Amino acid sequence: MDATRAEVCAAACADLFEGDGEVMASPMGLLPTLGARLAKLTHSPDLLITDGESLILGGVPPLGEGTDVVEGWIPFRKVFDVVAYGRRHVVMGATQVDRHGNQNISCIGDFAKPRRQLLGVRGAPGNTVNNKTSYWVPKHSPRVFVEQVDMVSGVGRQRAERAGPAATRFHNVHRVVSNLGVLDFGGPDHTLRLVSVHPGVTVEEVLAAGACEVVVEGVVPETRMPTMEELVLVREVLDPKSLRDREVPAS
């Protein structure tokens, strides 16, 4: 069975959570949510997943739907408790991300008078110095992967180190999943490194699709294909309406 690019991304997002155990998954956006639910149904049954508002879900519902069973209450104030407590893995979006792992969701251009105002830093500063953080980029492009982000919202390793031990003690920026591949910060001085390219994508394509340096070590493997079980779960259970194809169109 052939998998679409969106399905490869779903499995890659699921793999972000592998080994996390009993932590709160906080996926922002559609593919990370699909990934977290897929992870819970496969290799990570102990994950806590939420409705993105205030409920911890007892079941694993399809995208956009609720569940009969609620296992907990997690209003925003308690989310902040979990951030500080650390048993959380957040997958945020990134309007910009740089080779040092700094992320921006605040604004584009000069902060004093931005060319484009976005959401604001939201919880990114606190997330990155408190709990495991990954990023999802649905459209890998030179506008997203930049040499230096305009407003550091999520904090990369180098900046955390400069801020001192209080910032690095729980700092754990894990990976970036994009529509083209998977990256981490395992390059020299915790810089961006290509972990895998999605099937059908070349290393050169990934490098050309970014405006910052990416470390490539040896032969870069392909991102794994979803298993038959995962494909059935994605197609029949979690996303029967194929919402995933809107975020990552078939290439």
Add this chain to the structure above:
Amino acid sequence: MTESRMKNKVMSVDDVVGRLKDGMTIGVGGWGSRRKPMALVRAICRSDLEDLTVVSYGGPDVGLLCASGKVKKLVYAFVSLDSIPLEPLFRAARETASVEVEEWDEGMFQTGLRAAAQRLPFLPMRAGLGSDVMTYNPHLRTVTSPYDDGEDLVAVPALKLDAALVHMNRADAHGNAQYLGPDPYFDDLFCLAADQRFVSTERIVDTAGLTVDAPVQTLLLNRLMVDGVVETPNGAHFTTCVPDYGRDERFQKAYATAAADPATWAEFEKRFLAGTEQDYQDAVATFHDEQTQQKGER
């Protein structure tokens, strides 16, 4: 009866606005486009007040106050309409640099309110370290732990408010108030951080009525946290105020579409925001009648 001897804090929307002054720092409860005290916000927009500092987990409250020229400074972590990620009027204010801003992390914001609520100058936390929140708010300081760890943490300053405005599902005349939806947000902290505290509510009921069909845990505010209670049915519109009503997505979309262009925004303002709260509610009802008719004709 003891109850009858307790203060009656019921007032009108105009009474609340009358208690506010130019230059005040005003905290607005709710979160994004959720349970915002919109009737009070609309009244401020109609008033002569100016030079306000607005402290908010921002939604359309921030957009409307900016567009009506009330805001000197904004303190926020985000401004969003939730189902529509970006708030167009807030964007316009930022992109023309027409307001001063302090952009904080969401958790710092809660910590700042908590420090104010506890009458402390600051509370320490990790959030903010290494980020540009520290760069663009150079008045923010760090503090060194006096214990063996010696960690340098952000000393989040107290977010002291002159006034807090929050919206609850139900309240009594004395200022006891409850939320019946899924999330209290930070409305209790907003009240505790403020000198004057005003609650708008879907309906004012007898004290006994608060717990007749809801658990005591829904009583978020007690009367020592509240100075004024205003009954404003549909007063959080168009933000969500479940279980009384959800977000008016159709209206919010019309708002966001109109706000994207100055010409259409002027039209929207004239139609919905030029009159009283009752005029607003009537215009919203007419808007929905028209939408339904258009749908039926297709």
